[in-house]
Amino acid sequence: MVRGTDGDRHRRSPRDRRACARSLAERGATVVAGDVADCDAVVADATDLPGTIRAIDADVREPADLDRLVAEATERGDGSLDVLVNNAGVIAREPIDDLAPEQWDEVIETNLTGAYNAISAATPALRASSGAIVTISSLLSHVGYRDRAAYSASKGGLDAMTRALAAELGPDGVRVNAVNPDFIRTEMTRTHLDEGREDAFREKTAIDRLGDPEDVAAVVAFLASDRAAFVSGETILVDGGQAALG
Secondary structure: OOOOOOOOOOOOOHHHHHHHHHHHHHHHOOEEEEEOOOHHHHOOOOOOOOOOOEEEHHHOHHHHHHHHHHHHHHOOOOOOOOOOEEEEOOOOOOOOOOHHHHHHHHHHHHHHHHHHHHHHHHHHHHHHHHOEEEEEOHHHHHOOOOOOHHHHHHHHHHHHHHHHHHHHHHHHHHHEEEEEEEEEOHHHHHHHHOOOOOOHOOOOOOOOOOOOOOHHHHHHHHHHHHHHOOOOOEEEEOOOOHHHHO
């Protein structure tokens, strides 16, 4: 589930929103995606897939919306829910002296509390199906970037919650993992590309290219599948080897 607003210049792009949903539908999944804007973009060009994608209006900050989304997914899944993907994200790029309380609240409420809301709504159904939770975190939960205090705090919280829930829900057969990308070509990173900094970010990777949403979606699909049946409590970097370079 992805949260974005037309007024937020750092919201995720339609391509980013589609990537995870499409990757799962390509593998035959019945996908219900929640968003607060541009829902049609999530299902665009999806008619040729083995699975199906349906998008409905939902805001991860609103628990009632998440309850409705889970009910819709469960109904379309013949009474079961196998996978929850938390993919809501906004960012505030401000030094701490300029970071307004409402900016901090917006980032934490969307990125961290939004994931809690989704997990809380979905856990009963996931327990029943021995399902999986996959959360999109960030390399910034591992390393420090200046002017990213709120975003880093939210992503660090997601990693900690992932480990705690893996221990808590494991006895019920529910696997919980996180995917930690670095610089991926999305609406959220467009500002840097517009400023001509693509080469600088590319040179930070070991494989000499920027990541695409499909790179992240492929790892999400793996963690959602039975091929990852013995993987839980992990935070998996998808950063082109940046962390390896130090």
